[in-house]
Amino acid sequence: MVDLTRTELSVRTERAVLLGVILPDNQDTEMEELHSLARTAGAKVLGSVTQRRSAFDPACYVGRGKADDVAALCADLKADVVLCDSDLLPAQVRNLEKRLDTKVIDRTELILDIFASRAQTRQARCQVELAQLEYSLPRLKRMWTHLSRMEGGIGMRGPGEQQLEEDRRMVGRRIASLKQELRRIERRKESEVRSRSNQVTISLVGYTNAGKSTLMNTLTGAGVFVEDKLFATLETKTRSCDLGGGREILLSDTVGFIRRLPHHLVASFHATLEEARQADLLVHVCDVSAPDLWDQIAAVLGALSELACDKKPMITVLNKTDRLDGELDLPLIREKLENFVPISAINGSGVAELKRMLRDFVESREVEAIVRSDAGDGRLLAFLSRNGRVLGTEYSDGKANVRVRLKPKFIAQLRKSGCEVHTGGMAS
Numbered sequence: 001m002v003d004l005t006r007t008e009l010s011v012r013t014e015r016a017v018l019l020g021v022i023l024p025d026n027q028d029t030e031m032e033e034l035h036s037l038a039r040t041a042g043a044k045v046l047g048s049v050t051q052r053r054s055a056f057d058p059a060c061y062v063g064r065g066k067a068d069d070v071a072a073l074c075a076d077l078k079a080d081v082v083l084c085d086s087d088l089l090p091a092q093v094r095n096l097e098k099r100l101d102t103k104v105i106d107r108t109e110l111i112l113d114i115f116a117s118r119a120q121t122r123q124a125r126c127q128v129e130l131a132q133l134e135y136s137l138p139r140l141k142r143m144w145t146h147l148s149r150m151e152g153g154i155g156m157r158g159p160g161e162q163q164l165e166e167d168r169r170m171v172g173r174r175i176a177s178l179k180q181e182l183r184r185i186e187r188r189k190e191s192e193v194r195s196r197s198n199q200v201t202i203s204l205v206g207y208t209n210a211g212k213s214t215l216m217n218t219l220t221g222a223g224v225f226v227e228d229k230l231f232a233t234l235e236t237k238t239r240s241c242d243l244g245g246g247r248e249i250l251l252s253d254t255v256g257f258i259r260r261l262p263h264h265l266v267a268s269f270h271a272t273l274e275e276a277r278q279a280d281l282l283v284h285v286c287d288v289s290a291p292d293l294w295d296q297i298a299a300v301l302g303a304l305s306e307l308a309c310d311k312k313p314m315i316t317v318l319n320k321t322d323r324l325d326g327e328l329d330l331p332l333i334r335e336k337l338e339n340f341v342p343i344s345a346i347n348g349s350g351v352a353e354l355k356r357m358l359r360d361f362v363e364s365r366e367v368e369a370i371v372r373s374d375a376g377d378g379r380l381l382a383f384l385s386r387n388g389r390v391l392g393t394e395y396s397d398g399k400a401n402v403r404v405r406l407k408p409k410f411i412a413q414l415r416k417s418g419c420e421v422h423t424g425g426m427a428s
């Protein structure tokens with residue numbers, strides 16, 4: 001009998017069997033994605049079993065007959081773990097583990113494990129640990145021995161229920177302290193992002209592995225990490241990007257999305273996605289060579305709406321055109337997308353067109369204005385050159401007329417502080 005206490009959720013070196021229920025509206029490609037997730041997590045995939053059903057079995061996820069087949073397969077292959085393509089209820093995990101006599105990890109736990117193994121900054125580590133504690137807590141019997149060390153040592157603990165209670169309290173304290181730390185980091189991040197608000201900020205968002213980091217490197221030469229695995233990027237990176245024509249923007253590379261994104265992860269990665277939430281424009285990077293392109297697009301749009309940034313202006317980048325065998329189905333794409341551009345971030349085709357679109361966007365955000373001020377008002381002049389593009393200055397009657405391109409919000413700010421500002425294309 002294997003140890004079913006689920007003390008170790010990591011599957012980094014485990015021998016795994018994949019198990020999926022295909023519901024009537026699910027795609028077969030989802031098992032391929034589970035395979036990628038398993039591979040990314042470091043597991044060795046030995047086999048894969050699916051069952052078509054109209055609903056999950058409430059007790060065991062798959063039917064009992066199927067569960068017995070999987071048990072035999074696991075014994076044959078000497079599997080250590082069964083990775084399920086869905087999120088299971090705590091009782092389903094327990095029942096399935098008993099029937100299969102192996103550890104069972106569900107989809108959210110698998111994704112959390114990948115995030116845990118990749119988190120590098122203090123913030124990412126806290127975010128993942130919080131998500132793991134909140135998600136796994138009801139699914140565990142006990143795994144908190146590692147926490148007792150962090151909490152300063154609990155010593156001998158009682159058996160059974162008493163032990164469980166103690167574990168829960170300890171976990172509760174750890175969750176509270178992680179939340180506190182994350183709030184601190186989040187406040188710092190927010191003010192950091194806000195302080196940059198004088199520059200146009202653009203965020204690369206999209207499905208995991210679509211090529212966001214590759215495009216970031218192409219546009220900025222930033223040298224960020226790229227890998228043909230899921231969730232290569234966990235931390236947002238922001239770099240300035242020269243679009244030509246005197247236009248510079250801030251570009252951020254963000255963490256990728258996936259369909260059925262674990263809700264706890266979205267919540268705890270809120271701060272990481274702060275850049276996307278504050279961005280003036282989203283560039284949605286898609287892998288146009290993916291067989292499930294439209295499902296991926298829908299998953300990203302769903303996640304963006306959960307983050308309340310689905311109303312932002314967006315350009316869709318159809319990346320990896322170099323991998324297409326035939327032509328793009330442009331009429332279909334035009335029907336579905338408003339603003340798109342096909343590119344290859346690897347060989348650079350279409351990138352010039354994307355830059356032109358980004359430049360157009362930046363220019364559309366600014367308004368030309370004439371600001372009248374006392375000629376010696378150094379503070380105002382400094383404000384204008386910091387927050388806009390000064391086109392020229394004329395002096396008359398001891399006044400300076402500064403012609404400047406500015407974001408509308410700065411014009412409002414100037415007017416509010418009593419400054420005389422003229423807009424509306426006048427040159428006089």
Ligand SMILES: Nc1nc2c(ncn2[C@@H]2O[C@H](COP(=O)(O)OP(=O)(O)OP(=O)(O)O)[C@@H](O)[C@H]2O)c(=O)[nH]1
Nearest residue numbers: 208209210211212213214227228231232233256345
């Ligand atoms: N053929 C081809 N491959 C590309 C292109 N852009 C990116 N890739 C490859 O796609 C894989 C994923 O690229 P990344 O840039 O890491 O993707 P990402 O969207 O940042 O992924 P995550 O950070 O994991 O969400 C890498 O193997 C890249 O080399 C492209 O235009 N053409």
Ligand SMILES: [Mg+2]
Nearest residue numbers: 212213232233
């Ligand atoms: Mg990336």
